[in-house]
Amino acid sequence: MSLELKEKKANNKKERIISFPRMGHLSIPVSAMLRSMGANVLLAPSNNTETLNYGTRHSYETVCLPYKLNLGNYIQALDAGANVLLMFNAPGTCRLGNYARMAEATLIDLGYDFEMVIFDMYKGKLVEISRKFAQAMGKKVSFTKILYGIRLGFAKFDALDVIERKLFYTRPREIKPGAAEIIYKAGIRAIDSATTIQEVKDIVDITIEKYDSIPIDNNKDVLKVYLTGEFFVLLDQFTNMEIEKELGLLGVEVERQIMLSDWTNGVLLPKWIHKRESHRERAFRVANNYIKRAIGGECMESIGDTVYAAQANIDGVVHIGPFNCNPEIVSQCILPHVSRKENIPVISLVIDEHQGKAGFVTRLEAFVDLMYRRKRAKITA
Structure with a gap:
């Protein structure tokens, strides 16, 4: 057996640790999808000055800010032990379509050993997501697990938006500044921890009730x-x-x-x-x-x-x-x-x-x- 083939088999046996770029609270539903399918997910820190510094240092000056942050996320994740990176390639003329390949080439030049899994939205939507999630985990995943993972993820997407819209309404009217923010952050943590769709729905109802208890100035x-x-x-x-x-x-x-x-x-x-x-x-x-x-x-x-x-x-x-x-x-x-x-x-x-x-x-x-x-x-x- 050739040395190259032995190395390839050894890499396939390594535990696959998946990470992806941060963007607001995107990590909550996406990690829920992956974990419900049995994936090992490692999240880079939320975007911060250090993330931006990493990305800026290894990007050319005129590339847009989201790419610099994405690259910084990847570097932080790889340094923490991730070995599978996710990114999507969307239709359209925005440079977003080049981000994955640009980041992959840069990270290889920096000496990182990883696999880049790219969700190609030109090839489909939910089917492509299901296929690439399985590729990222390096194993077959049952259709039932994939379907439930996607449903749980989408429930969390919807829930995050419901409690955030309520925050936008309450914040300028609250009599005690900061009260709505505390409820919102507690709701975010609860949604992140939820493991079932019903639990997510219950958290939204409870969070809305808490918002409604805040004294506001209706005039x-x-x-x-x-x-x-x-x-x-x-x-x-x-x-x-x-x-x-x-x-x-x-x-x-x-x-x-x-x-x-x-x-x-x-x-x-x-x-x-x-x-x-x-x-x-x-x-x-x-x-x-x-x-x-x-x-x-x-x-x-x-x-x-x-x-x-x-x-x-x-x-x-x-x-x-x-x-x-x-x-x-x-x-x-x-x-x-x-x-x-x-x-x-x-x-x-x-x-x-x-x-x-x-x-x-x-x-x-x-x-x-x-x-x-x-x-x-x-x-x-």
């Missing part, structure tokens, strides 16, 4: 804004510097236009399952006067969300994206025209590894002041 003049932009920056609290929390503390109710379950349901589930117009479908419909075709990323959604916000009498739109993200650069160029024509305030915030939180919050405060003055002027008129 408070609360602004409402749509938060839109590139999905990674929207969904990752470290990357967006907790923008929803900062706005909430300023008395603003946030309606984030891309939630975890919206994104996964749109990407992973067949169209015939959707019972109502999806976020992406709505965006294409209402953005048609400003842009005629998708150019990748969330460009269409950013423009469509802004038009729809004006139609819904929302007070303003906060648009965020990573530095040098081509689709968001395009939407950022179109949004001032949309703002004037639709008569709605819009602020675009670009985020990279050099962004400071103080300046970021100052811009939000100024935008909130502008919206309050505009609202009062409308009432007076």
Whole structure:
């Protein structure tokens, strides 16, 4: 037997320890799917400054921030003992489609020994996920386990969004600041620990009851804004510097236009399952006067969300994206025209590894002041 074949067999016998990039609370449902199928999952730390430093050190300067964080996640996971990495390759013209291969080549150059398992969304959705989960674990998994794992994961996706939407509503109205945040974090931990779908549903009900017990000021003049932009920056609290929390503390109710379950349901589930117009479908419909075709990323959604916000009498739109993200650069160029024509305030915030939180919050405060003055002027008129 050749030495190469012996090494290959030895590697196949090694315990397979799976990891994947962090993005907000994505790790909770994804790890639930994998563990319910019998996988050994090792999570890198939540995104932090060290993660970003690792990724920035080994990336070329102009690549967008999500890639740098993904690469930093992989390095931290491999250093902790992971040997199987997951990533997906999605359709579209965003550079996301190249992330997996770029990271794989970089990590090999750095001397890491691992297997990269890429979920190719061009080849299907749930079937591709099932197949690649089995590949990552290095063994056959029964259809029953795969189906239950996916159902549990999707239940957690939905649950996380339900309690987060309630947080967005309660935070700017609560009389004692921070009360809703405590309940939210407890709900997150409970959902993470849940092992059955019924347990997840019960946790949501209990969490909503706790929210409803918080004293709130129903007469408070609360602004409402749509938060839109590139999905990674929207969904990752470290990357967006907790923008929803900062706005909430300023008395603003946030309606984030891309939630975890919206994104996964749109990407992973067949169209015939959707019972109502999806976020992406709505965006294409209402953005048609400003842009005629998708150019990748969330460009269409950013423009469509802004038009729809004006139609819904929302007070303003906060648009965020990573530095040098081509689709968001395009939407950022179109949004001032949309703002004037639709008569709605819009602020675009670009985020990279050099962004400071103080300046970021100052811009939000100024935008909130502008919206309050505009609202009062409308009432007076």
